[in-house]
Amino acid sequence: MRISVVGSVSLHLFILFFTIVSLPLFNNDELEMPPVIQVELIEIAEKTNVPQISKKKEDKKPEKENKKEEQKLNQPIQKPKEEKSNEKVKDPSTEEKIENKKIEEKMIQNMPVRKPEIKKKDKFDPLKLAELIDKQKDTKQTNPEDIVEKDYEALDSTPSLDKRLTLSEEDAIRAQFMQCWSIPLGIPYDETMIVKIKIFLNTDGSLLKPPEVVQHERMNKPGEKYFRTLAESALRAVRRCDPIKAPEAERYDNWKNLQLNFDPREILRG
Amino acid sequence: MKKLLVYLFPLILFTNISFAIIEIDITEGNREPLPLAISEFFHDNNQEIIDKKITENIRTVISDDLERSGLFSSIDDKAFIQNNRAMHLKPRFADWRLIKAQGLLTGELTIEDDRLRVEFRLWDTFAEKEIEGLVLITTIDNWRRISHMIADKIYERLTGEEGYFDTRIVYVAEEGPKNKRIKKLAIMDQDGANHKFLTSGKELVLTPRFNPVRQEITYLSYFKNLPRVYLLNIQTGIQEVVGDFPGMTFAPRFSPDGGKIIMSLAREGNSDLYVMDLTNRVVERLTDSPAIDTSPSYSPDGKKITFNSDRGGSQQIYVMDSNGRNQKRISKQGGNYATPVWSPRGDLIAFTKFYQGQYFIGVMRTDGSGERLLTENWYQEAPSWSSNGRVLIFYRETKANDAGDGHSSSIWSIDLTGFNERKLITPVDASDPSWSKLIQ
Numbered sequence: 001m002r003i004s005v006v007g008s009v010s011l012h013l014f015i016l017f018f019t020i021v022s023l024p025l026f027n028n029d030e031l032e033m034p035p036v037i038q039v040e041l042i043e044i045a046e047k048t049n050v051p052q053i054s055k056k057k058e059d060k061k062p063e064k065e066n067k068k069e070e071q072k073l074n075q076p077i078q079k080p081k082e083e084k085s086n087e088k089v090k091d092p093s094t095e096e097k098i099e100n101k102k103i104e105e106k107m108i109q110n111m112p113v114r115k116p117e118i119k120k121k122d123k124f125d126p127l128k129l130a131e132l133i134d135k136q137k138d139t140k141q142t143n144p145e146d147i148v149e150k151d152y153e154a155l156d157s158t159p160s161l162d163k164r165l166t167l168s169e170e171d172a173i174r175a176q177f178m179q180c181w182s183i184p185l186g187i188p189y190d191e192t193m194i195v196k197i198k199i200f201l202n203t204d205g206s207l208l209k210p211p212e213v214v215q216h217e218r219m220n221k222p223g224e225k226y227f228r229t230l231a232e233s234a235l236r237a238v239r240r241c242d243p244i245k246a247p248e249a250e251r252y253d254n255w256k257n258l259q260l261n262f263d264p265r266e267i268l269r270g
Numbered sequence: 271m272k273k274l275l276v277y278l279f280p281l282i283l284f285t286n287i288s289f290a291i292i293e294i295d296i297t298e299g300n301r302e303p304l305p306l307a308i309s310e311f312f313h314d315n316n317q318e319i320i321d322k323k324i325t326e327n328i329r330t331v332i333s334d335d336l337e338r339s340g341l342f343s344s345i346d347d348k349a350f351i352q353n354n355r356a357m358h359l360k361p362r363f364a365d366w367r368l369i370k371a372q373g374l375l376t377g378e379l380t381i382e383d384d385r386l387r388v389e390f391r392l393w394d395t396f397a398e399k400e401i402e403g404l405v406l407i408t409t410i411d412n413w414r415r416i417s418h419m420i421a422d423k424i425y426e427r428l429t430g431e432e433g434y435f436d437t438r439i440v441y442v443a444e445e446g447p448k449n450k451r452i453k454k455l456a457i458m459d460q461d462g463a464n465h466k467f468l469t470s471g472k473e474l475v476l477t478p479r480f481n482p483v484r485q486e487i488t489y490l491s492y493f494k495n496l497p498r499v500y501l502l503n504i505q506t507g508i509q510e511v512v513g514d515f516p517g518m519t520f521a522p523r524f525s526p527d528g529g530k531i532i533m534s535l536a537r538e539g540n541s542d543l544y545v546m547d548l549t550n551r552v553v554e555r556l557t558d559s560p561a562i563d564t565s566p567s568y569s570p571d572g573k574k575i576t577f578n579s580d581r582g583g584s585q586q587i588y589v590m591d592s593n594g595r596n597q598k599r600i601s602k603q604g605g606n607y608a609t610p611v612w613s614p615r616g617d618l619i620a621f622t623k624f625y626q627g628q629y630f631i632g633v634m635r636t637d638g639s640g641e642r643l644l645t646e647n648w649y650q651e652a653p654s655w656s657s658n659g660r661v662l663i664f665y666r667e668t669k670a671n672d673a674g675d676g677h678s679s680s681i682w683s684i685d686l687t688g689f690n691e692r693k694l695i696t697p698v699d700a701s702d703p704s705w706s707k708l709i710q
Contacts, residue, residue, distance in 0.1 A: 257292075
């Protein structure tokens with residue numbers, strides 16, 4: 001009896017503890033936010049590929065660090081990065097893509113780090129410092145491998161990220177179906193007039209198999225003529241758009257199955 | 271058991287994440303009319319009894335009906351790639367999709383025992399299947415009604431609501447100078463064809479209204495300078511006076527079952543609403559106010575009546591139970607309201623509104639909310655609903671110039687969206703139209 005009570009209590013405590021500790025990791029809005037903001041700033045494919053790159057970096061990094069140490073004097077441009085990684089200062093380049101304002105703040109933080117190195121070579125020259133900052137920006141953009149993984153490891157471990165499409169990818173798909181969909185303007189306004197269609201796509205954006213109406217039972221009910229009309233118009237739109245101009249094939253898993261919600265309610269309300 | 275729990279635990283944590291399918295909301299689309307390919311119906315050339323023009327005309331009537339609705343566009347037949355009998359059996363859908371047709375109408379005409387047999391099929395070119403098909407048999411002269419009926423079927427299949435093409439419009443035909451106007455009763459198909467005058471014009475006629483269930487009209491005509499309510503059977507031509515009231519009667523309209531007439535009756539300068547049962551001619555008084563109550567119209571279920579009254583100081587729209595109880599004003603925005611008409615769908619009331627010097631045709635919900643003004647003009651009034659409650663017809667007058675010329679009156683239609691405003695062509699000036707239900 002005692003054993004089972006103790007067991008039960010400890011298991012409950014474990015679940016409670018694990019829930020408190022683990023859930024924020026998976027459902028933390030802040031972790032999910034960056035990719036969404038990224039999409040608005042930069043083109044689709046580059047952004048969402050970033051988390052995959054980070055895995056490769058782990059192996060290459062130690063080598064690079066050694067090389068960089070050797071080349072310290074010859075290549076002053078790379079130094080600041082090196083120091084940052086040694087000091088475990090967050091690399092502003094990741095934030096850079098996330099929020100422009102943050103970039104400026106981080107740059108200011110990094111400046112004192114760079115100053116001593118410059119002094120080693122030359123006397124302080126504000127013009128050169130400015131030049132250095134500019135170059136630093138360039139090198140970071142041209143060498144994506146230098147991106148510190150910490151942030152991206154977190155992103156990688158966010159399962160929902162894999163399932164998402166970027167906003168611009170969504171918009172691109174939406175725009176195509178909007179073009180193809182002739183809204184049945186004759187049907188009267190009704191709060192339930194929304195048809196959900198699942199589509200299954202090949203890598204080239206063509207239909208893998210016929211689209212499925214989620215509410216197909218309602219479609220075939222005798223009194224649901226308006227709904228049938230709406231569903232048929234949506235099915236025509238899907239076939240008319242076949243094949244769609246698909247997002248990157250590399251991330252096919254993200255968009256191979258989609259649910260399209262054709263919702264004319266705002267338009268029918270008049 | 272413990273092991274099972276240990277294995278299940280991580281699954282529970284991940285369920286909400288791992289099964290999410292990406293949803294994309296599509297809340298906008300193409301508002302252009304749906305492009306349809308309407309082919310000329312095939313017929314065997316050996317059957318010379320069929321006038322070649324009939325096949326052309328059938329296509330034209332169907333195509334015009336659907337285009338006039340504003341919901342469909344008919345693709346020019348010069349773009350058609352396939353045009354033969356095989357297409358009626360199994361069209362080459364890819365060809366039709368190429369010219370952007372979303373629907374395709376094919377058909378075949380034959381003569382059987384001197385009667386015209388019309389078979390048609392409607393195809394969804396994207397789903398690649400037949401979605402509607404019927405055979406209609408009639409006399410050869412009746413090809414026009416057949417065409418309207420086919421247009422109705424297509425409309426119904428593609429919009430989900432009943433068509434309104436196989437219908438008629440009765441109206442007041444007007445001729446002559448404004449101070450000496452001759453007003454005759456006239457009837458035509460909804461597309462303006464088969465136009466006929468029903469009265470000679472000796473007596474002034476006003477406010478004709480269709481019986482919702484029979485080919486019958488009630489209207490107002492003057493007899494010895496007194497307005498009287500008449501009934502006219504348009505199939506037999508028999509005309510009769512409805513009752514013999516001591517005062518003047520106005521604005522008659524049928525109940526939804528066609529068995530009663532509701533009207534306004536003026537006695538000693540006060541006008542109230544009355545209903546008459548057509549079978550036993552018993553008259554019942556519904557309102558009793560010192561103001562002018564007029565223009566009554568039943569709800570489609572017959573349980574409510576909307577009417578027009580100035581009891582509050584200005585002309586407004588009221589609703590009451592069909593026995594006259596629970597009278598309630600529903601028009602709330604500024605301006606004067608007149609001629610309320612309950613939609614056959616039951617959800618809206620159409621009206622004429624006079625506001626800041628302009629006339630509007632509009633609709634509101636039956637509790638007065640959601641008022642929408644569809645069209646504005648110098649002078650227009652008297653809306654009448656299409657049988658499916660989607661389109662309104664009304665009449666509009668143009669202003670005469672200083673010399674008194676240029677005045678005209680014509681019938682217009684507009685749909686509930688406020689778009690697709692069209693003028694109906696009539697041989698003479700026209701006012702006060704009434705739209706029939708589908709001809710049975």
